[in-house]
Amino acid sequence: MPNSPLVPTIRRRRLGTALKRLRNDAGLTLETAAKAMGWKGPKLSKIESASQSIRPVDVAALLKVYGETDPEVLTALDNLAKDAGKKGWWQTYSGIVSPAYADYISLESDASHICEWSPLVIPGLLQSAAYARENIAGITTFRTAEEVSALAEVRLARQSVLTRPGQPLELWAIIHEATLHQRFAMRPTAMRDQLRRLLDASELPNVTVQLMPLDSTTHPGVVGGFSMVSFPGPTPDVVLLENLSGETYVEGDEATPFAKAFERIRATALSTEDSIARIAQMEEGHQQ
Template identity: 55%
Template sequence: MSYQPVPTVRRRRLGSTLRKLRTEAGMTLDAAAEALNATANGSPGARHWTAPKLSRIENANATIRTTEVEVLLRAYEVTDCEIRVALEGLAKDAGKRGWWQTYRGVVAPAYADYISLESDADSVRDYAPLVIPGLLQTSEYARETIAANARARSASEVSALAEVRLARQAVLTRADTPLRLWAVIHETALRRRFADRPAIMAEQLRRLLDVAEWPTVTLQVMPIDAAPNPGDAGAFTLVGFPGPMPDVVSQENLRGPTYVEGVDDVNVFVDAFGRIADSALSPDATKGLIADLV
């Protein structure tokens, strides 16, 4: 299996944000390059800026140093310290090797991109119509569902993927800034049964009851008798970031995750998730239903 060691989604987020800031400054690529070269003014080691180079950075086809991010922000007259820190951090981490790369033999590049997104995020909003979200799965539930959807994988690969799924859950208990998770799970997923191992689902339901008490987790169930709503179109995950970083949408299929990154397109999912949450049971009613199922 081929593996891309650089989590390119970080570059895309950085590039799209720099493009947004440039356009908000009312500058074309040519005008930006001219302003940047004037700012450099012969400084030692300064990059000679051209419109094609800027375009490659904005389209995630070239790297950019943190010092160059600072130069760009000055040219675009961006003075917000929060924006500067966020973008310089993203540039610094664009090629960072994450813990998941230990599993590069089984983790596909698109999945590695998603894990890097999740590790950078401060919030996740997840609509799960058929399967419990990975951040909330128990070990046995993860293993069984991975095995069912990865029939070509060996037993050792399934075990490795289950380990990765559980390791991802560390973002929920980070010491400084735990990830805020808002999950809406369809009742159908809660009523699934493992005929030969019924204890798997009982343990999973108890896990949901436990995390539903965490202050950083909001859990809702979409009841089977709910009226039609945007959730009928399928599962998706909204990944949110601190500061100026735009949200990213991930949609999972048998080939792995695909991404929606344009602001207008992402806003369609933001609106959809709000309507889904409005159609679901309240967190208190959700805990009551899960307790009954247990």
Template identity: 65%
Template sequence: MPNARPVPTVRRRRLGESLRSFRNAAGLSLDAAADAVGWKAPKLSRIENANAHIRPAEVAALLKTYGVRDREIFEALENLARDASKKGWWQTYSGLVAPAYADYISLESDADSIRVFAPLLVPGLLQTAAYARETIAGITMTRTPEEIAALAEIRLARQAVLTRPTGALKVWAIIPEAVLHQRFAVRPDTMRDQLRRLREYAELPNVTIQIMPLHATPHPGCAGGFSLVGFPNAMPEVVLLENLIGATYVEGVVEVNTFADAFDRIVAAALPVDDSTALIACLEEGNMR
């Protein structure tokens, strides 16, 4: 259907929210901004609400109207417009990947940093294949063995961002110690291999891993896990909240800053990096006995 409304992807929402912020900063109403570029207000409203396509040249026209001069901002928003509907490798798994998950994978591909507090599982970007299969099978409940294997493949394919040749993704993960004491009855070597993988990833210059010890005092992470996804060119961060039936994105600046402040406090409550690595090695050794 040629006139179907575009699906409001996270990329399109980020673009719309950014354009709205610049318009507000310029002190322009929706009508005044639309009139300045020769549009009707409803068109601009649909763009800001992620319900319409916008071409990179139109993004540039709006930014000039709003008095934006930073070339990096122009490039970042023009790229968002260009890539808003771009298909990624994960589209091969379109029958398995829910729209919210596809959105998140696209965010990872755009991001330059992710800060994650994972209270219940090792973060997906740091998992082994066996750990991914076991945990996906336990969480999804209704997936077939073939679907579980495919979802594990997706999870491992996502990890390519950690070693991409240009601009490897920077990951800062806080993992509670209790997560690393989990046991797998069917494959008891699963956690041992996962601990080894964590040590290997911790050696990468772009990966920081801290362990929240069992004796830690209460901290904001006690309210639940979250991921803070950061982007280049000073683009605003996005927060991901996950649950059994999907994912929720937090995109407002004030709300995102709340999570950023919370992450800083969680970092302060966790073990230092060297102590965390030593604890991982100790737990791995215990799993070998």
């Protein structure tokens, strides 16, 4: 039987993008770089487009061709090559988690920083168990109760990146205040518990929470929410956009406008101190 085609993973795409950028920075054509490696041009083209894998030893050799000596770059791309085909814990939920969602969890697990603007829902990394389940159940139009529970488990399992040993993910989340006024008929205490979850998470040194007040001035975030994922080393940022049809990724130079937009959104939002004070005030209101 013929071999099945290689399915590009998000890690392999990031590796290919980084190698292409370094080749261009070195002023080399595909043919010249491939010849230096003893390859034909199409092989390197396939590696850069993520339709062919590359061994870590070949990544190291390719970086020598490009004259790259930065230890941070060498280590980052070596790790990316080693992990390109690695399966994560989320593969256990392969029948539930879509390929695009699995890609995002992979990005999240590799990331050093995430900046998230969330105008309609609490960010997944900050959701309580009850909020996660109610939110997933409310959004989905085709999932069974068992699948909703499994997806809620996945969402909570993702949160381990905030407390992982060594280098926990740094999260800067800006949430619209309107999301904190949501109510769940079947779980009247869900938002109270969610507010407590936000307050607890904000005490982590690597988590920053801001609120966009109801009476804010106009800002770029009115167009819609997004998550901007950053990584150690030379690989470019990736931006996630979500809607009912699924997930869309914006990479490389096309992610730059989102970084600028996030800065303006951050400047428009309440300060971190005022944000936490308002969340605490709302939680106290739920106690009465």
